[in-house]
Amino acid sequence: xxxxxxxxxxxxxxxxxxxxxxxxxxxxxxxxxxxxxxQAFDMLxxxxxxxxxxxxxxxxxDHIVPTIARRxxxxxxxxxxxxxxxxxxxxxxxxxxxxLDSANQGIVHxxxxxxxxxxxxxTIACGDSHTSTHGALGAIAFGIxxxxxxxxxxxxxxxxxPLKVRRVxxxxxxxxxxxxKDVILTIIRRxxxxxGVGFAYEYGGSAIDAMSIDERMTxxxxxxxxxxxxxxxxxxxxxxEFLRGRPYAPAGEMxxxxxxxxxxxxxxxxxxxxxxxxxxAASIEPTVTWGINPGQSVAVSEPIAAVATDEAFAxxxxxxxxxxxxxxxxxxxxxxxxxxxxxxxxxxxxVVRGHRVAPHVKALVVPGSQAVARAAEARGLHEVFLEAGFxxxxxxxxxxxxxxxxxxxxxQVCASSSNRNFKGRQGSPTGRTLLMSxxxxxxxxxxxxxxxxxxxxxxxxx
Amino acid sequence: xxxxxAPIQKVExxxxxxxxxxxxxxxxxxxxxxxxxxxxxxxxxLFEDDRAADPAHPFNDRRYAGAAILMVNRNxxxxxxxxxxxxxxxxxxxxxxVGESFSEIFQGNAAMLGVPCFTASHDAIEQLxxxxxxxxxxxxxxxxxxxxxxxxxxxVVTSLPPALxxxxxxxxxxxxxxxxDRFDQVRAIAAGLPYLNGFR
Numbered sequence: 001x002x003x004x005x006x007x008x009x010x011x012x013x014x015x016x017x018x019x020x021x022x023x024x025x026x027x028x029x030x031x032x033x034x035x036x037x038x039q040a041f042d043m044l045x046x047x048x049x050x051x052x053x054x055x056x057x058x059x060x061x062d063h064i065v066p067t068i069a070r071r072x073x074x075x076x077x078x079x080x081x082x083x084x085x086x087x088x089x090x091x092x093x094x095x096x097x098x099x100l101d102s103a104n105q106g107i108v109h110x111x112x113x114x115x116x117x118x119x120x121x122x123t124i125a126c127g128d129s130h131t132s133t134h135g136a137l138g139a140i141a142f143g144i145x146x147x148x149x150x151x152x153x154x155x156x157x158x159x160x161x162p163l164k165v166r167r168v169x170x171x172x173x174x175x176x177x178x179x180x181k182d183v184i185l186t187i188i189r190r191x192x193x194x195x196g197v198g199f200a201y202e203y204g205g206s207a208i209d210a211m212s213i214d215e216r217m218t219x220x221x222x223x224x225x226x227x228x229x230x231x232x233x234x235x236x237x238x239x240x241e242f243l244r245g246r247p248y249a250p251a252g253e254m255x256x257x258x259x260x261x262x263x264x265x266x267x268x269x270x271x272x273x274x275x276x277x278x279x280x281a282a283s284i285e286p287t288v289t290w291g292i293n294p295g296q297s298v299a300v301s302e303p304i305a306a307v308a309t310d311e312a313f314a315x316x317x318x319x320x321x322x323x324x325x326x327x328x329x330x331x332x333x334x335x336x337x338x339x340x341x342x343x344x345x346x347x348x349x350x351v352v353r354g355h356r357v358a359p360h361v362k363a364l365v366v367p368g369s370q371a372v373a374r375a376a377e378a379r380g381l382h383e384v385f386l387e388a389g390f391x392x393x394x395x396x397x398x399x400x401x402x403x404x405x406x407x408x409x410x411x412q413v414c415a416s417s418s419n420r421n422f423k424g425r426q427g428s429p430t431g432r433t434l435l436m437s438x439x440x441x442x443x444x445x446x447x448x449x450x451x452x453x454x455x456x457x458x459x460x461x462x
Numbered sequence: 463x464x465x466x467x468a469p470i471q472k473v474e475x476x477x478x479x480x481x482x483x484x485x486x487x488x489x490x491x492x493x494x495x496x497x498x499x500x501x502x503x504x505x506x507x508l509f510e511d512d513r514a515a516d517p518a519h520p521f522n523d524r525r526y527a528g529a530a531i532l533m534v535n536r537n538x539x540x541x542x543x544x545x546x547x548x549x550x551x552x553x554x555x556x557x558x559x560v561g562e563s564f565s566e567i568f569q570g571n572a573a574m575l576g577v578p579c580f581t582a583s584h585d586a587i588e589q590l591x592x593x594x595x596x597x598x599x600x601x602x603x604x605x606x607x608x609x610x611x612x613x614x615x616x617x618v619v620t621s622l623p624p625a626l627x628x629x630x631x632x633x634x635x636x637x638x639x640x641x642x643d644r645f646d647q648v649r650a651i652a653a654g655l656p657y658l659n660g661f662r
Contacts, residue, residue, distance in 0.1 A: 012654075012655065015647050015648050018640050018641075020628050020632065020637070020640070021624060021625035021628050021629075021631035022625040022629070024640070024641055024647075026648060026655070027609075035496050036496075038500070039499070039501055039545075040483040042500070052653075055507065079495040079497075081499060085499050119657055121656075121659060128542075128543060129542050129543040129567060131543075143543040143550075143567055144543060145543055145567065146545040146546070147574035148570070148574065151637060151638050151641055154641070154646065155648065157641045157648060159637040159640070182553070193540060194484070194536060194540065194563060198566065224567075225541075227537065227540070227565065227566075229567060246626070250657075250660075250661060254661055256659070257656075258492045258656070258661045260661075272547075288610055293484050293540070373508075384542075401488075401493045403494065403496060403497060420488070420541060420542075422489065423488070423489055423650065424492050425488050427494070429514065429515065461512045
C-alpha cells in the first residue's frame with residue numbers, strides 16, 4: 001500500500017502499542033542543549049536510571065551562552081552554571097558535548113544537519129520546538145518538553161500519538177528578492193498559527209524541489225509556528241549531495257546503500273494525504289510580520305488587513321490599513337536556527353555590500369554555528385558586515401529569544417530573521433519584533449526602516 | 463511537586479478564566495526564568511510580564527487565588543516547547559486546563575505532569591469563563607473519563623485525546639516506567655534500523 005514518509009518512518013520506529021494506547025516510538029537521534037535538560041538528568045538520577053543510548057545522543061550549548069566574551073568562566077554566572085551542569089551530565093553519561101571551545105559548537109538545529117547527524121528516515125527528538133527543522137532532510141523530528149527528554153535519555157523512546165499528514169505544495173518560481181522565509185510566513189498566514197495542530201506538514205512542489213537544504217530548513221523550522229509539530233520534505237538528490245562527505249554521514253560504499261534506503265523512505269507517488277493545500281510561488285512577495293504571532297504578516301507592498309485583535313495593534317503600534325514599509329527600526333538581528341546559515345549570511349551580505357548601517361540602528365550578525373562562521377569568514381563576509389557597521393558575533397541563539405545578554409531594551413523595534421514575534425520574545429517585555437528574511441533585515445539595517453529589499457537588489461545584481 | 467503518577471479520575475476546584483487566543487509559552491513563562499537548573503519557584507513568574515502590564519490580569523486577581531482549573535481560549539500554549547510553562551502552572555496549583563484548543567507540545571507536556579487539557583467548543587468555554595467571572599467561588603467538577611465539566615448549573619462536554627484520557631484514568635500518564643518495561647523490544651527495533659547497522 002502506498003505510504004507517506006511519515007507513515008514509513010513511524011512504522012519503522014514503532015516499538016509497541018502502550019497500555020495507554022499511545023505508540024512507543026524509538027528515537028534514532030537525540031539532541032541535547034543546556035537549557036531544557038538539567039532537570040531531566042536530575043530526574044534520571046532520582047530514579048537511578050542510566051542514559052540508554054549515549055552513542056545516539058549529542059549535546060551542544062546554544063541558548064544561554066554569550067556571543068561575545070566567550071572565555072570561561074562566563075561573566076554571566078547562570079550561563080556558566082548551566083554550561084557546567086551540562087558538562088557534568090554529559091561526562092557522567094558518556095554523551096559527546098560540543099562547548100564553545102569546540103569547532104562543532106552551534107545552534108543545535110544548525111549543527112545536526114551540518115555534521116551529517118541528521119539523516120533521512122530517522123526519528124529525531126530535542127527539547128526545543130524548532131526540532132522540526134531536521135525534517136528538511138526527510139527526518140521526522142519532534143520538539144519535546146523536559147519530562148520527555150528524561151524519557152528519551154532513559155529509554156531512547158517517546159510515548160506519542162501518530163499525526164495526520166497535510167501535503168503543502170508550493171509550485172512555480174520565486175521572484176528575485178523572495179526567499180524561503182517569505183514562503184513559510186505566507187503558508188502560516190494562510191493556514192493559521194494553529195492550522196497544523198494534529199498534523200505533520202509534508203512540503204513539496206516545484207518551488208520546494210528547487211530549494212537548497214538551507215532553504216528547506218527555513219521552511220521546516222517554522223512548521224511549529226503554524227501549529228505543526230513536525231514538518232518534512234522528501235529526500236532527493238539535493239539531500240544526498242548535501243549529506244555526502246559530512247563527518248557523521250555514511251561514507252564510501254555505505255553511502256550508496258544509505259541513499260537506496262533513503263529513496264525508499266520517501267513518500268510514494270500515490271500516497272494518500274489527510275489534507276492538501278497548494279500555493280503559487282510566483283504570487284509570494286517579501287513578507288513581514290506586523291503583529292504578535294507569526295501568522296500576523298503582510299506583503300511589504302500591502303496594507304495591514306484589519307482582521308486581527310486590538311491587542312496586536314496596541315502592542316505593536318500599527319493601525320489597520322497601515323503599511324509596514326517605512327517603519328523605523330532600532331535593532332537588526334541576522335541569525336537563529338531559522339536563518340543563521342551560510343546562504344542566509346550570503347543573501348544579507350549581498351544587500352549590505354557597499355552600504356553603511358543607518359546611524360540609529362544597532363545591527364548584529366550571529367552565525368548559526370562556528371562552522372557557518374568559519375565558512376563566512378573564508379568568503380570575507382564578516383568584513384562586509386563589519387565594514388558596514390554590523391557586529392560579528394560568536395555562534396548561538398542570541399537575540400532570537402534573549403536568554404543571554406543580547407536583548408531588546410524598552411520598546412525597541414527589531415527587524416529580525418528569527419522565528420517568533422511573541423510579546424517579550426526578544427528579552428524586553430515591551431520590545432517589538434518584525435520577522436522577515438535575512439535580506440530584508442539587511443535592507444532595513446541600511447535604510448534604518450523597513451524597505452522592500454527588491455529596490456536594493458536592483459542596484460547590485462546577484 | 464508535580465509528576466507522581468496516580469490515577470486521575472476527576473479534578474475539582476475553583477476556576478480561573480484567562481481570555482485570549484494564541485497565548486504562547488513565552489508569555490506564560492518568559493525566557494529569562496528558564497535561566498535555572500531546576501523548576502523550583504517557577505510559579506512566582508507565571509505571566510510575569512503580562513501581569514505587570516495589566517493590573518487587572520486574572521493571575522493578579524485575588525478572587526481567583528487558589529484556583530485549580532484554568533479556562534482558556536484557542537491555541538493555548540503555542541510556541542516554545544518549554545516545560546517551564548506547564549511546570550509553573552502546576553506548581554501554582556492548576557490541576558486541569560479547559561480550553562478551545564491547545565498546542566500539541568503544551569498539551570503533551572502538561573499531561574506528563576498529570577494536568578489534563580480538556581477541549582470544548584467556543585460557546586462552552588464562554589459559558590464557563592463568564593460563570594466564573596460572575597461567581598469565582600463556584601466549584602467546578604471535571605470528570606476525566608466522560609469529559610463532563612459541571613459548574614453550578616452549567617454542564618458542558620469536553621474531550622481529551624483518547625490515549626491521554628486513558629493514561630490519566632489508569633494512572634499511566636508518566637510513561638518512563640512503561641517505556642523501560644519491554645526493553646528487549648526496543649533493542650529489537652534498533653537492531654532492525656538500517657542507519658544503526660551500516661545500512662545493510
